[in-house]
Amino acid sequence: MAVLLLAEVTDGALSMDATAKAVSAAAKLGDVTVLCAGAKAADAAKEAATIAGVSKVLCAEDALYGHRLAEPTAALIVSLAGSYSHIVAPATTDAKNILPRVAALLDVMVLSDVTAVVDADTFERPIYAGNAIQTVKSSDAKKVITFRTSTFDAAATGGSASVENIGAADNPGLSAWVEDKTATSDRPELTSAGIVVSGGRGVGSKDDFAIIEALADKLGAAVGASRAAVDSGYAPNDWQVGQTGKVVAPNLYVAVGISGAIQHLAGMKDSKVIVAINKDEEAPIFQVADFGLVADLFSAVPELTGKL
Amino acid sequence: MKVLVPVKRVVDYNVKVRVKSDGTGVDIANVKMSMNPFDEIAVEEAVRLREKGVVTEVIAVSCGVTQCTETLRTAMAIGADRAILVETNAELQPLAVAKLLKALAEKEGPHLFIMGKQAIDDDSNQTGQMLAALLDWPQATFASKVEMTGDTVNVTREVDGGLETLALQLPAVVTTDLRLNEPRYVTLPNIMKAKKKPLDEKTPADYGVDVTPRLSVAKTTEPEARKAGVIVKTVDELVAKLKEAGAI
Ligand SMILES: Cc1cc2nc3c(=O)[nH]c(=O)nc-3n(C[C@H](O)[C@H](O)[C@H](O)COP(=O)(O)OP(=O)(O)OC[C@H]3O[C@@H](n4cnc5c(N)ncnc54)[C@H](O)[C@@H]3O)c2cc1C
Numbered sequence: 001m002a003v004l005l006l007a008e009v010t011d012g013a014l015s016m017d018a019t020a021k022a023v024s025a026a027a028k029l030g031d032v033t034v035l036c037a038g039a040k041a042a043d044a045a046k047e048a049a050t051i052a053g054v055s056k057v058l059c060a061e062d063a064l065y066g067h068r069l070a071e072p073t074a075a076l077i078v079s080l081a082g083s084y085s086h087i088v089a090p091a092t093t094d095a096k097n098i099l100p101r102v103a104a105l106l107d108v109m110v111l112s113d114v115t116a117v118v119d120a121d122t123f124e125r126p127i128y129a130g131n132a133i134q135t136v137k138s139s140d141a142k143k144v145i146t147f148r149t150s151t152f153d154a155a156a157t158g159g160s161a162s163v164e165n166i167g168a169a170d171n172p173g174l175s176a177w178v179e180d181k182t183a184t185s186d187r188p189e190l191t192s193a194g195i196v197v198s199g200g201r202g203v204g205s206k207d208d209f210a211i212i213e214a215l216a217d218k219l220g221a222a223v224g225a226s227r228a229a230v231d232s233g234y235a236p237n238d239w240q241v242g243q244t245g246k247v248v249a250p251n252l253y254v255a256v257g258i259s260g261a262i263q264h265l266a267g268m269k270d271s272k273v274i275v276a277i278n279k280d281e282e283a284p285i286f287q288v289a290d291f292g293l294v295a296d297l298f299s300a301v302p303e304l305t306g307k308l
Numbered sequence: 309m310k311v312l313v314p315v316k317r318v319v320d321y322n323v324k325v326r327v328k329s330d331g332t333g334v335d336i337a338n339v340k341m342s343m344n345p346f347d348e349i350a351v352e353e354a355v356r357l358r359e360k361g362v363v364t365e366v367i368a369v370s371c372g373v374t375q376c377t378e379t380l381r382t383a384m385a386i387g388a389d390r391a392i393l394v395e396t397n398a399e400l401q402p403l404a405v406a407k408l409l410k411a412l413a414e415k416e417g418p419h420l421f422i423m424g425k426q427a428i429d430d431d432s433n434q435t436g437q438m439l440a441a442l443l444d445w446p447q448a449t450f451a452s453k454v455e456m457t458g459d460t461v462n463v464t465r466e467v468d469g470g471l472e473t474l475a476l477q478l479p480a481v482v483t484t485d486l487r488l489n490e491p492r493y494v495t496l497p498n499i500m501k502a503k504k505k506p507l508d509e510k511t512p513a514d515y516g517v518d519v520t521p522r523l524s525v526a527k528t529t530e531p532e533a534r535k536a537g538v539i540v541k542t543v544d545e546l547v548a549k550l551k552e553a554g555a556i
Contacts, residue, residue: 100437174446182470290537
């Protein structure tokens with residue numbers, strides 16, 4: 001079996017964590033070829049070649065792939081698809097955008113957010129916000145899969161796969177990039193952080209989110225948020241943890257002023273240790289917390305930050 | 309300009325589903341069913357575009373069992389002008405739905421599809437992208453802002469790194485994220501009005517689409533439950549427990 005894995009490349013940089021986790025999942029299926037596509041992709045390709053278990057890296061460096069628009073990127077993958085039994089990627093927003101387009105062009109389904117590989121045709125994936133796990137078997141000739149990275153360990157480095165430069169495929173020319181609005185931060189990335197501190201509606205305002213950020217910085221943690229906190233404008237959309245946001249499984253997850261709706265739990269209940277700080281002792285978040293503190297966050301969180 | 313809005317009937321987001329003890333699926337007998345929340349956002353967006361005069365007609369489409377007519381009536385109560393049900397008792401997977409929608413697009417000639425980014429039952433997040441591929445149209449997924457200007461649509465997308473704006477040539481497919489809008493409450497007069505709006509009933513065979521599932525479910529299981537934790541009384545106790553657990 002041969003697997004083509006779309007690496008996560010943003011502005012020329014490889015997301016090592018997401019890509020290496022997908023490689024460890026994909027390695028169970030066969031020989032892994034990694035595709036790095038971007039306006040700049042050579043450095044990413046070199047780095048991907050060091051991931052253990054990668055047998056080859058394809059580098060498609062072309063302005064066409066600069067913003068990883070779905071139409072040209074899907075066309076590129078389809079042009080390469082012939083040689084592979086499985087086409088896979090980490091379940092990032094990028095891959096969720098691109099891979100279903102690839103699958104439809106190949107007349108196959110996608111297995112989304114796969115959490116375990118049973119065999120070459122059979123996979124486990126969560127449904128209903130993770131309240132049930134389905135084991136699904138695909139009858140398609142080719143399998144297109146996104147892997148939920150939080151459930152796989154990253155493959156080690158130390159490999160030395162060959163890198164082959166490939167040309168661009170057709171440009172469908174249907175869409176154009178206009179602008180990005182991204183904030184840079186010195187904090188660890190949410191989905192790969194060892195510790196995550198998240199704030200919810202209970203935090204009450206954007207200004208008061210500083211309380212959450214101060215605790216996160218003390219712990220060297222990433223900052224997350226509930227949907228309610230994002231909807232209310234306390235936190236940016238890319239901090240949302242949950243069924244329809246990011247899925248995280250850090251060593252320590254601290255939920256502050258978050259009630260624990262199933263949609264939120266879906267994004268964090270596989271964390272190793274969960275702490276909940278909430279003034280309502282009935283809040284459902286306490287049912288999944290290893291350590292619960294029933295307290296007002298405005299006094300408890302600064303105290304905690306001070307005592308660490 | 310016509311907009312097609314696919315809507316799915318799903319278990320209401322407030323229901324915590326239970327896995328059947330024999331592992332054959334989840335028990336959805338007698339649970340509350342609603343329109344998939346992302347689809348509600350899609351209907352709202354399409355109706356707002358019509359209210360702004362950018363769009364002339366909003367058509368809601370649902371594929372599935374006969375009870376999907378309720379979902380379509382809700383879409384029309386929000387403001388969709390008419391509805392189409394593609395009725396089948398067969399299990400429909402995203403690729404099959406995308407094929408049905410493609411066939412509908414060929415008949416209805418819309419300039420835009422606005423649809424939910426994912427359904428909260430199977431959490432697939434595929435149908436919009438697949439439809440765009442089958443039609444050879446551009447796509448903008450996870451939209452938090454949609455602006456129509458002439459024959460292009462500018463869409464701001466919620467992505468892992470923040471926000472990205474794309475310009476798509478129409479016709480196009482847009483999928484909605486949570487921040488796109490807050491759907492209005494449907495009022496009783498609008499529910500009454502929706503009952504009189506036209507609702508066409510079709511079947512997959514009318515469109516010549518093979519909806520055979522590609523994925524079969526071998527079993528459905530409960531996720532591992534977390535062990536009950538402890539309530540600590542003070543911040544000091546919390547710090548001590550975290551140190552003991554090696555979490556900090
Ligand atoms: C389609 C759909 C998708 C969704 N996707 C997601 C998702 O991905 N992620 C997500 O998080 N949600 C998601 N939701 C929303 C989810 O259902 C909940 O509404 C949301 O998680 C609630 O956020 P919250 O816990 O911050 O707010 P609330 O439920 O309002 O809880 C606030 C909590 O703060 C506590 N509190 C208030 N003041 C204080 C104080 N001073 N000190 C201590 N505690 C305090 C309260 O006791 C309460 O428990 C989704 C919903 C839908 C319909």
